[in-house]
Amino acid sequence: MAVRYASIIIDISHESVDRIFQYRIPEQLQEEVRVGSQVRVPFGSGNRSRKGYVVEITEKAAFDEARIKEVAGLAKGSVTADTRLLELAWWMKERYGSTMHQALKTVLPVKRKVKARNKQVVKSMVEDERVREEKRKESVISLNQEQQQVVDAFRGDFDRGEQTPYLIHGITGSGKTEVYMAMIDHVLASGRQVIVLIPEIALTFQTVMRFYARFGEKICVMHSRLSEGERYDQFDRARRGEASIMIGARSALFAPFDRLGLIIMDEEHEGAYRSEGAPRYHAREVAEHLARTSGGFLVMGSATPSVEAYSKAEAGIYRLFCLKRRAGAGSVPASTEIVDMRREMGEGNKSIFSRRLQELIRDRLDKGEQMMLFMNRRGYSSFVSCRSCGNAIKCPHCDVSLTLHNNRRLTCHYCGYTIPLPGTCPSCGSEYLAGFGVGTQKIEEMAARMFPGARILRMDLDTTSRKGGHEAILAAFSRGDADILIGTQMIVKGHDFPGVTLVGILAADVSLYAPDFRCVERTFQLLVQAAGRAGRGQRPGIAVIQAYIPEHYGIQAAAAQDYAAFYRQEMGYRKLMHYPPANHMLGLQVSGRDEELTSHMTDLIRDSVVRHFGSCLEVIGPVPAPVYKVNDIYRKILYMKQENYDILIRIRKYIQDRWDETEDCKKLTVQYDFS
């Protein structure tokens, strides 16, 4: 057997990740030593015996063979949380393609000494006059029949050690959160620990407070507004067993629990669960792996499941549960209306508010009821559409819209097709081409002019950049300090305002033509979520969907709140185009300062991949990345589609192995993106 070497870190924390020491693995330990093992090694000038963790195993010596010391033996001690995290880092590195160093940095918290402010993080988020008031309310609700069925099934499966993940498809307000909390009760009672993933944007004061009211100091919270020290503290509380529920966005997955029993993933469909940096992992996949390897359970929930997750449920890989009714007494889903904005324009209304929406806004103002105006800005301004006929200018080969570059050329990011920006609409000849040019600030001005006396609050990046700005605005609206809340994506996620009886969705279809095969799915999800904000209380609500292409299936299905109809059509499109989840896709991005070299290398990779795997693979590109040049770095992308995920993983390894051997690789960066 070849000599093997173990890379070892002595002190497990993010800072020491940069200090990895290599040791030879002696013959008799070849079997036992693996990633995550705790070993004893001679360390320092005195060769004192220290405990260390194996983070990587290779057959290559990193420096002079003669100076490499040997692993002394296995350290005593059972499998710890850290062992699990190291194994997880290794798995992520292999699966998604990154260096071990990048993977370790992702899973290990930064160690920064801070004063004992441990519990303050949770407290400071929930300390508010409303907490005491809220806590006095009975925090345990008795579940309805739909909810109880899911919880009963869970208790049975959990106790038997059955590990098939759950997907709960429950309309907004159907009581998913109550179901999660009942599951958590059961898992805690068996002495196990829980991770609750909530997308950052929905991780608000309101949400955290609900968990705090129920579980008190057992929870710890991880969110991006915490300082590094505060984050470390939260992880440390989990490691010491002080807290047994970790609530947070993506990174809460890496809570150092040694008795993990349950991972809950709320709003499973959220794009934010996909990491942007290397390793580019998806939290759903990591959660699935983590649950499987730790003997735990995974429960996902959404009002609008991702096409990926739903197709797995259809295939029996997940167990599907549906919650079809609003749980709150007397609460019914909003009724929805679609307004055709082409007709508004045709009939002389050039305002961004349709006549129907204006009428409803006045009505709500008269009655003193609250409303939300939601501006859909995803994909905003990067593509061109016609305000007369509603058509976006699309690629003839790819069914995605073309992206505008320097206001002069339209380019397809999937195949490279490009044309000069036309002066008139290719479909109807109108001159009203262009992006929408309307931001939330503009809407606020127009609303103020049209409805004098209305009290308006605006929530967007400008108004929330201050620490706590986000919560302050939501709290003010919730207190009834304003009639109208205007905002982007961030107002539609997970907020519960019982006083809201009208939701206006402006430019609902603007996101249908983003250069991304998931754009219809995203639009559908946004619209359903936005409509779900209306009528959360006792009074019935209305959602008005303003669209330029109201006949599009994404808009129609959203207005009808018909997930099945959406899924059927969307899956048909994915199958036709071989997009995920019909196929798997590996996106490979090469970037570098040298434009020609970047192009050349991407071409070489394509040729090599086609030569070796061509017969079983669909290769598209290379094409420029959606944003081709960033900070003088050029980026090219190659897409590979295959039914079998494992083949794509093999291809990634094949590319990486050859890549590491080239000289040019030092001048370029390669990134992988699985979907």
Ligand code: ADP
């Ligand atoms: P979701 O997470 O699916 O949006 P929530 O769990 O937030 O739903 O529940 C929506 C509202 O209904 C909340 O105000 C919650 O307190 C209430 N609720 C949930 N379950 C019940 C129930 N069984 N009986 C009465 N009210 C409930």
Ligand code: ZN
């Ligand atoms: Zn037109």
Ligand code: ZN
């Ligand atoms: Zn194209």
